[in-house]
Amino acid sequence: KNEVEQSPQNLTAQEGEFITINCSYSVGISALHWLQQHPGGGIVSLFMLSSGKKKHGRLIATINIQEKHSSLHITASHPRDSAVYICAVPEQGAQKLVFGQGTRLTINP
Amino acid sequence: EPEVTQTPSHQVTQMGQEVILRCVPISNHLYFYWYRQILGQKVEFLVSFYNNEISEKSEIFDDQFSVERPDGSNFTLKIRSTKLEDSAMYFCASRSLAGTAQETQYFGPGTRLLVL
Numbered sequence: 606k607n608e609v610e611q612s613p614q615n616l617t618a619q620e621g622e623f624i625t626i627n628c629s630y631s632v633g634i635s636a637l638h639w640l641q642q643h644p645g646g647g648i649v650s651l652f653m654l655s656s657g658k659k660k661h662g663r664l665i666a667t668i669n670i671q672e673k674h675s676s677l678h679i680t681a682s683h684p685r686d687s688a689v690y691i692c693a694v695p696e697q698g699a700q701k702l703v704f705g706q707g708t709r710l711t712i713n714p
Numbered sequence: 715e716p717e718v719t720q721t722p723s724h725q726v727t728q729m730g731q732e733v734i735l736r737c738v739p740i741s742n743h744l745y746f747y748w749y750r751q752i753l754g755q756k757v758e759f760l761v762s763f764y765n766n767e768i769s770e771k772s773e774i775f776d777d778q779f780s781v782e783r784p785d786g787s788n789f790t791l792k793i794r795s796t797k798l799e800d801s802a803m804y805f806c807a808s809r810s811l812a813g814t815a816q817e818t819q820y821f822g823p824g825t826r827l828l829v830l
Binding site for chain 1: 745747755756758762764769770805819820821822823824826
């Protein structure tokens with residue numbers, strides 16, 4: 606069974622700061638998902654990546670399959686980036702996703 | 715851009731009542747999922763559905779739960795006799811391809827269920 610751990614659990618920063626959220630998992634996978642959960646509860650898929658790096662706007666996601674680790678970076682952070690960021694990986698041999706506990710990010714103006 | 719929709723956005727019910735949560739997945743998607751998130755906890759997998767049948771379910775998904783795709787567009791989750799501990803946010807998700815869970819899943823906005 607894949608275990609997913611995120612750090613930090615909570616992160617508060619000032620607008621403009623560079624943000625890094627980390628995710629580690631226990632069993633080798635082929636792909637990892639980063640999700641954003643808005644304060645109202647809705648979930649949006651940000652990235653699905655299987656190797657290297659992906660960039661979308663100010664968001665960058667990297668993954669190291671050998672080390673079973675992924676990071677989500679936010680450049681020039683803004684208060685609207687305040688949300689819970691969740692990483693999720695497929696359970697080995699299964700269709701379902703296993704989720705981390707989330708990182709609550711607060712960006713102050 | 716196509717999106718997954720869910721209704722209702724909020725539902726309050728009495729313990730023991732039946733509830734049906736509705737989802738409209740993206741139209742060309744083949745795999746459908748229900749997840750739930752109890753307040754303050756991780757998102758948990760409930761069930762996946764493909765080709766008109768359940769392909770996988772968790773231990774949470776007991777006989778009180780059922781899913782169906784009655785008309786080729788809606789995907790529903792029914793809880794037959796709700797318990798207090800069923801109070802949670804329920805998310806529907808869909809993805810386009812069969813195979814492994816490598817393809818991006820698209821999530822609906824969720825239904826917040828409160829059982830009193």
